[in-house]
Amino acid sequence: MTVLALEIGSSRFAASRIADDVSTDDIVQIPIPPSGAWDRCREILLEAAGGAEVTALGIASAGPIDMTAGVVAPAEVPEWRTGFGIVQAAQKLFPSAEVRLAVDGVCLAVAEQAYGATGGVMDALAITVSTRIGGGVMVGGFTVVGRTGNAGNVGHVLVPGFDDRCVCGGRGCLEAVASGTSVVRWAREQGWAGTSVPQLVEAARVGEDIPAAALGRAGTALGSAIASAAALLDIDLVVLGGSLAEAGPVLWKPLNEAVATHARLSFLPGLRVVPSQLGDVALLAGAGVLALSAQSA
Ligand SMILES: [Zn+2]
Structure with missing residues (x-):
């Protein structure tokens, strides 16, 4: 039995073999290619499989997806923007495999529930904050996927006081x-000369005003959206993953202040926001949990 996980992330494609304890073996990863996306996916999947017969494959993809049709349409993959039938393509590659597809936020929620920060918690929201923002909701111990697989897409919740174009x-x-x-x-619009998130986080850490202000407004917006989502869903735990979640107090302080300001309802005082414990294997691990559950179903 060989179980694989595939991540269609916002900046990389990654594949890994999944062990019974849902640990990820050697991860094969590449930056998102400008063309030939499925050919490159195919290569890393075959490399991860190592010639074994694949019995289950879980796919974690940046949204939007159409789970019923098995289609992904992430903006980061130019040739897939109008939709690519990844489940059918994967099924053709591994004819004996059960293939499962879920959006990245759902995979983060599943992974955190299985062996991360929300283990044992029945009602939680998982948010990935990297190149883009994704989310996944768990209510009553069950993942909520919605009609097309995109439930929990907190990235497009409106935040008060901001008018930025999306x-x-x-x-x-x-x-x-x-x-x-x-x-x-x-x-950059304010005059900062850097070009990447790691540069910006480092500049904020050493006290540069513009990067600190950029992360400060991101933290405030995240806190506002989290308070709204928690009220809507009656949850008490939010886990934040992705590269921006590692920005430190310059992001987390305004985030927690906004949560304290807006989460005022009687059932929300215990609301906690915590960083993911799984780092950059979170989405693969979540896809692995889905694949293992498909195999045992
Ligand atoms: Zn939007």
């Missing part, structure tokens, strides 16, 4: 303020 066509969405792409863009 890639979805709207304005004032959380993703337009707090994603890695958005904080870098905003900082």
Whole structure:
């Protein structure tokens, strides 16, 4: 029995063999290619499989997806923006495998529930904050996937006091303020000369005003959106993953202040926001849990 996980992330493709304890073996990863996306996925999947017959494959993808049709349409993969039938393609590659697809936020929620920060908690929200923002909801111990697989997409919750233009066509969405792409863009508009999230985080750490302000407004927006989502879903734990979640107090302080300001309902005082414990294997691990459950179903 060989179980694989595939991550269609916001900046990388990654594949790994999944052991019975859902640990990820050697991860094979590549930056998202400008073309030939499925061919490159195919290569890393075959490398991860190592010639073994694959019995289950879990796919974690940046959204949007259509879970019923087995289609992904992440903005980061130019040739897939109008939709790519990844489940069918994977099924053709591994004819004996059970293939499962879920959006990245759902995979983070599943992974954190299985062996991360929300283990044992029945009601939680998982948010990935990297190039883009994704989310996954767990209510009553069950993952909520929604009609098309995109439930929990907290990146397009509106945040008060912000009017930034969003890639979805709207304005004032959380993703337009707090994603890695958005904080870098905003900082550059204010005159900062850097180009990447790691540069921005480092500059904020050493006290540069513009990077600190960019992460500060991201933290405030995240805290506002989290308070709204917690009220909607009656949850008491939010786990934050992705590269921006590692930005430290410059992001977390305004985030927690915004949560304290807005989460005022009688059932929300215990609301906690914690960093993911799983680092960059979180999405693969979540996809692995899905694949293992498909295999045992
Ligand atoms: Zn939006």
